[in-house]
Amino acid sequence: MAEYKRSTMIADAPSGYCPGCLHSLATRLVSDVLDELGQGDNSLNVISVGCSALNILYWNGDFCSVAHGRAPAAATGIKRTNPERLVFAYQGDGDLCAIGLAEIMSAANRGENFTVIFANNQTYGMTGGQMAPTTLIGQKTTTTVYGRDPHSTGYPMKMCELISTLEAPVYVARFALNSPKGVREARAGIKKAFQAQMQGRGFTFVELLTNCPTNWHMTPLQTLDYMNTNTIPYFKPGVYKDITE
Amino acid sequence: MVQINEGLCKSCGYCVKFCPKQVLQIGHERNRRGHFFPVVVNERSCITCAVCALMCPEGAIEVSKGGGKA
Numbered sequence: 001m002a003e004y005k006r007s008t009m010i011a012d013a014p015s016g017y018c019p020g021c022l023h024s025l026a027t028r029l030v031s032d033v034l035d036e037l038g039q040g041d042n043s044l045n046v047i048s049v050g051c052s053a054l055n056i057l058y059w060n061g062d063f064c065s066v067a068h069g070r071a072p073a074a075a076t077g078i079k080r081t082n083p084e085r086l087v088f089a090y091q092g093d094g095d096l097c098a099i100g101l102a103e104i105m106s107a108a109n110r111g112e113n114f115t116v117i118f119a120n121n122q123t124y125g126m127t128g129g130q131m132a133p134t135t136l137i138g139q140k141t142t143t144t145v146y147g148r149d150p151h152s153t154g155y156p157m158k159m160c161e162l163i164s165t166l167e168a169p170v171y172v173a174r175f176a177l178n179s180p181k182g183v184r185e186a187r188a189g190i191k192k193a194f195q196a197q198m199q200g201r202g203f204t205f206v207e208l209l210t211n212c213p214t215n216w217h218m219t220p221l222q223t224l225d226y227m228n229t230n231t232i233p234y235f236k237p238g239v240y241k242d243i244t245e
Numbered sequence: 246m247v248q249i250n251e252g253l254c255k256s257c258g259y260c261v262k263f264c265p266k267q268v269l270q271i272g273h274e275r276n277r278r279g280h281f282f283p284v285v286v287n288e289r290s291c292i293t294c295a296v297c298a299l300m301c302p303e304g305a306i307e308v309s310k311g312g313g314k315a
Contacts, residue, residue, distance in 0.1 A: 004298035004308045006250075013253075015303060019280065020257030024302040031304075180263055180296050213257075220257035 007031035009040050009061050016054035020220020022177040022210035023051055023092075026119050027058065029183065029208075030090070033190045034061070039198070043086040046075040048100070050092040051125040069100025072107035072116060079114045086194060088115040093134040094124040097157045101133075104159075111168030111202040115193045118159060118205065121212040122231065129215030133157040136230055141215070156234060160207050164240035171196050172241040174207040176232050178224040182209075189239070196244040204244075209235055246309050247285050247297060253305035254282035260297035260306055266290040269297060 006012075009031035017024040034040045045063040047055050048071040056065055066074040071089035079087040096104050096118050104116065123141055124130040130143045134156050138147040148156075164172040171193050175186035186208055193204035209231055211223035218226060247268065254276060260283055261269045268291045272284035282305075285291075295308040 002293050002295055002308070003310060004295040004306070006304040006307055010304060014255065014278065017302065019255035020259070021302060025300070028302065028304045180299055183299055220259065221262060224259075224262075 007035045007040075009034055009059065011058050011060055013058070015058045017051065018212075018214045020211070020213045020223065021051075022208075023054075023119050023121070023125075025177050025183065026117065026186075026208045026210060027055055027090070029187050029190060030088070030117060033187060033194060034086075036191065037194055037198075039086045039194065042084070043088070044078060044082070046071045046078065046087065046089040048089065048091040048095040049126075050095045052090050052092045052095070052119060053126070055090065069095050069098070070103055071095070071100065072103040072112070075114045075116075076107055076110070076112045079112060083113070086197060088117055088194070088197075090117045091119070092125070093118070093120045093122065094126075094132045097133045097159055105162070105166075108163045108169050108203050108205065109166050111170075113197055113200055113202055115197050115204045115206065117190065118207040119210050120159075120207055120235065121210040122156070123212050123215050125212045125215055129212070134159075134235075136234055139230075158235065160205070160240045163205050169203040169205055169241060170201045170243050171204040171206075171239075173205070173239040174209065174235060174237050176209040176227060176237045178209070178211065178227040178232075182237065185237075192244065199244075201244050207235075209237065246293070246311050247288070247291060248307045248309070249283060249285070250305045250307070251276045251282045252278075253303045254280055255303060256280035256282065257302065259300040259302070263296050263300045265294065265296065266292060
């Protein structure tokens with residue numbers, strides 16, 4: 001890629017995300033891939049609750065904003081009634097692996113033919129930085145002020161590993177957005193997931209490791225290093241399942 | 246050629262950090278939201294790899310061929 005042009009799928013205005021938030025990079029990547037596939041007008045974004053809901057003001061394509069954690073359930077209905085459309089759910093970690101755990105596991109287990117983009121920033125960003133199921137051991141949040149203790153709050157939940165054990169999903173992968181290499185891989189992964197959906201293969205799941213400068217109380221550049229030293233060793237990027245061929 | 250849409254910038258500094266040729270630098274002027282935006286200081290060195298645009302969370306940078314070495 002030597003040239004870059006901003007996608008028309010996102011509004012010509014600053015996003016609602018904080019400075020340096022990789023959530024907006026994730027949104028931008030999705031819009032770039034939709035442009036590349038020529039599916040912008042045919043796509044439908046199922047927006048969940050959390051920071052991802054900021055896309056309501058930012059996303060130019062069709063979207064549907066649904067109840068907390070229920071994006072995979074809503075996407076199931078949308079995709080079944082509009083099988084020709086490219087449907088994807090865009091969820092954060094508080095939404096997907098806390099309140100919406102039943103919905104994501106059930107949709108994955110049924111092998112519904114849509115894509116879930118999962119932005120994992122290890123905290124509840126929108127509500128002020130409380131502990132999420134994905135918060136790392138020892139990570140300080142407003143509800144784990146001395147760092148997360150596994151004896152009382154358990155261990156960070158690895159969604160890619162969980163979903164890849166199911167029979168039905170066809171593509172399960174995790175990428176880190178803190179380096180150009182990771183972003184390029186993520187872009188290719190999102191494209192592969194969308195293509196698999198267009199071919200009617202089944203459930204596809206792409207986890208994107210992101211940051212939260214505001215609630216991690218770091219500068220944007222510090223969060224990228226924190227991800228290298230803490231997040232990536234625990235949430236290992238890679239393709240966990242791929243039977244799209 | 247690197248074009249920066251100043252109004253969209255939030256001054257995270259990712260473009261400056263990842264540019265392999267130090268083409269960009271955070272400037273001394275603010276946009277209307279109060280963020281210091283990057284400026285092109287070394288356009289001749291630009292190899293139009295578009296890593297700055299790839300890493301910009303806001304999509305505030307567009308890269309086209311022409312200008313620089315390419």
